[in-house]
Amino acid sequence: MSNQNRTMFGGRIDRGQVINFVFNGKNYKGFHGDTLASALLANDVHLVGRSFKYHRARGILTAGSEEPNAIVQLGLGARTEPNMRATEIELYEGLEAASQNCWPSVNYDVGSLNNILSSIFPAGFYYKTFKWPPSLWLFYEHFIRKAAGLGYSPTAKNPDRYEQKFYYCDLTIVGGGISGLLSALAAGRSGCSVLLIDENPELGGYLLDYNFSINEKDGLKWIKNIVDELYSMDNVRILKRTTAMGYYDYNYLTALEKVTNHCDQLSKTTPRERYWRVRSKKIVLAQGAFERPLVFADNDRPGIMMASAGKKYLSRYGVLPGKSVVLFTNNDHAYQTAFEFNDKGAKISVIDTRENIDIRIQNKCEDLGIKLYSSFSIISTKGNKKVNQIEVQKVDRKQNELSGECITLDVDCILMSGGWNPAVQLFSQSRGKLKYDKVLNTFVPDKLIQDQIIIGCNNGCFDLSKNLNHSYQEGLNAAKDLNYEVADNINWKGEEEISFTESSVEPYMLGKKKVTKGSKHFIDFQNDVTAADIFLAQREGYISVEHTKRYTTTGMGTDQGKTSNVNALALMSHIHEKPVDEIGHTTFRPPFSPQTFGAIAGRSVDHLFDPERRTSIHKWHEENNAVFEDVGQWKRPYYFPKKNENIHDAVKRECLAVRNSLGMLDASTLGKIDLRGPDTAKFLNMIYTNAWSKLEIGSCRYGLMCNEHGMIFDDGVTTRLGDDHYHMTTTTGGAARVMSWLEEFLQTEWLDMEVFCTSVTEQWTVLSISGPNSRKFLQELTDIDLSKENFPFMKFREGKVCGIDSRVFRISFTGELSFEVNVPSRYGRFVWEQFMHHGKKYNITPYGTETMHVLRAEKGFIIVGQDTDGSVTPMDMNMDWIVSKKKQDFLGKRSFTRSDTLRxxxxxxxxxxxxxxxxxxxxxxxxxxxxxxxxxxxxxxxxxxxxxxxxxxxxxxxxxxxxxxxxxxxxxxxxxxxxxxxxxxxxxxxxxxxxxxxxxx
Amino acid sequence: MFVIKCPYCGERDQTEFSCHGEAHIARPDNPAEVSDEEWGEYLFFRNNPKGIHFERWTHDHGCRRWFNVMRDTVSDKIIRTYKMGDQKPGVQDV
Missing domain, CATH: 2.40.30.110 (Aminomethyltransferase beta-barrel domains)
Structure with a gap:
């Protein structure tokens, strides 16, 4: 296998497990533990994509979630995902990925013509050019949208399953670096329930790539011991490959766990991703920091990457991204990378913008034979598809200019470090306030708003020992606040080879005159925003940060400016000669990283999006060709077409069957509420507009409900079953609303009334049989005497129907002789089929909701919600007859005499x-x-x-x-x-x- | 998204609850005797304070009980929950 950039030894990859993958149609090999980015670098693939606007060749800039350049189209078919960061994709067998934003290929991209023509595409180009005439914008837009954009979305339905999880705990810790680990350890040892979230496949954070010791012991071993101890605690839950996405009020945190994304075989039983909704009493932010790029001419070529990323590729993955390397830095910390590269056989020189460099570093460079250019800057880079040459020049501090001889160096890799920016995205989302730190030259957390703690590099502290002690102490403090018995404090001492001490970073900004023509100084790599664009925005009056952001698009895109924001602000500060504090910063919004819609939707898709309610006879309806209608969540038969019948034919046939002989309707969806208690009659008197005191046992009464505005909101028949026992029916769609309405008044207004309401809608299947033959037909199947004398209209009887204990109501919504037979739901289909069988001689005809509507309209019976709309009174419906004049009070009565209802x-x-x-x-x-x-x-x-x-x-x-x-x-x-x-x-x-x-x- | 303490069930997620507007608005004992203005006041007029607000909530996906909530509309903090019929807490209870 090639892997020509792989070192002989070292790294945290498993060299025993070779993994095959495909990039841009070519086969490559990597190792288990690689990311797509590290495997590409190992195979000497540096050109991975084309930039958004100018289609410039782009490589791999970082080694983490902040990556702006190396974003690829991952996977094929329905599973394909655009804009995936190669630096985060764990390699799996058979992985297929491709470059985005290029045609016909990343090597020969027609769009790169834009780069040659770039002088006509400055910031605001589209706003200015396509503004006139306004009517043509829609025409232009079509082409502009086509030319822009990065990857493509899948067109087929997503085949994967996504889950959601609600979680509650004492402490959520975001970030599994040493700070997060130590806080988790302290809180875990004290007994708190802890959730530890980290976006990487391995805990330990950036220190996994550096040489350090803790209490004079090997750092990596120490990390392993802590991780083992955390895993052994029942009260600590650890989520790897999980990115905290949003931080909302009251410590509500959302996080996306990539469960099987990194696996070659997707499991049927395990979801692809799990979306966590976490509510914790306290949140600890320990997300660390992102390294800041330096702004210089053509700083975007493949082969140019962050110093820490270079270090990670070398230490963690055993990949040497270049053999002839320069480090361009303004701080001490990056020197570790230079020494490591030197150690692994690369030829390295250092360009340091600073005049005064620590003498120990100078000596070490001299010992190792590393050429050090102090107070120098890179002024140009060359190399079409990969950097191959640079020019450097001395910085003249007095003139704020570059001067002296230009030195040309042949290189194949530039490592840059402009200092570190704490990852304040989540902190800022939580409304935490930031301040500008003049020593670190970046924004650091200032005021906490929620019950939260921010520790480590995330808090703008880069001293290892301080961070170790502070993190552990804060874990203990949190436990104490939450009333746990606190574990013993420990004094930690950490040592790094070279620390990022507070005095070692120099603000580096190119001088005003140095924005040279013909080269581009990139601020935002993903959106192709250059220093010149920022200058232009200021010249044209877009001087507020929010305006500059929108005019130039700096800080937008899928990376949301993780690498670019601070440099853009610093440049604005430089242009306006104002402190960065006064420039301010834009707002951070969730999500922290791009996330799938699938995870947000979770299981609420397809038939689970909105639950479907079916009656016990539903299957029969399906088998008998019913066309269904949605009524609320219910599926109701709309009509039952016979061969060649359209809706009109079917409804006509069904209507006439009812009027002339016998029809049957599945009325099970009607809302049914069982009311019991000594005050039920009194309660019904208040709820309905008519009088209920004198209703006899075994009798039914139609009732109309109004709200307090006097407007009709539901109707139905209520039957007195016993002394204190009533059976109320409601409209199908209004059942839940009526139930809540009853409960509202019982629980909030009339607390002394003893009435119990139970929904029994689904306990009873209702077969409404209607038509002149209904009595004759039903009498054959029941022991109830259905004669006119013994079972008059608006009465109720109990007895056997087809051998089943049933409740029969003689009520009618069709105007015909009708019986509503209620049987326990489990017998619903049996009785329905018996009726169909025995009803043949009467031409029994099943009918649907459309026929029901026609029949009731022929009789002028209202449907609440169709004939009424919440703005009509009983009087408006000519239903004065149902409004009691005698009752002192009922809901809505007082409003009948409002001036508006009396109009x-x-x-x-x-x-x-x-x-x-x-x-x-x-x-x-x-x-x-x-x-x-x-x-x-x-x-x-x-x-x-x-x-x-x-x-x-x-x-x-x-x-x-x-x-x-x-x-x-x-x-x-x-x-x-x-x-x-x-x-x-x-x-x-x-x-x-x-x-x-x-x-x- | 909060954790709300239902007086009957204990702490539960906000998604289980719904809010029904201002609390402690008693229905007039004898509506027939109140003036149009008084009836209008009962029907339509509600406070919308910046600060402490008393609201009726229900635990829909739980015990289905109604209860009262004392909430700060500025910070969204739920200061207290209490049963229907319980004494309205005073501001000194904050």
Missing amino acids: SDRKKFVGLLVNDKKTVLPEGSHIVEKALKQPPMKMLGHVTSSYYSPILGHPIALAMIKNGMNLLGEKVEIPLMNGKVIEATISDTVFYDKEGNKNNE
């Missing part, structure tokens, strides 16, 4: 008959006195229900019309959407069997 011109419920006897009016149509060519015209109301009535042979409609009851017989007009105007005559609301004899037969 004489309120809309009233009326019938409507079209004069042409054939047009079925669209429901919702506006009704006008006289249709004019254009508004305004006199509006009268609207159509609420409209059907063709098979039994009458013409259409019928119900409507709300202003002052309608005084307009009976008047002609109105209904202008339709298609321009036609339909004439209709206002009628009463009962179209069929006006005398109401049918249901009393």
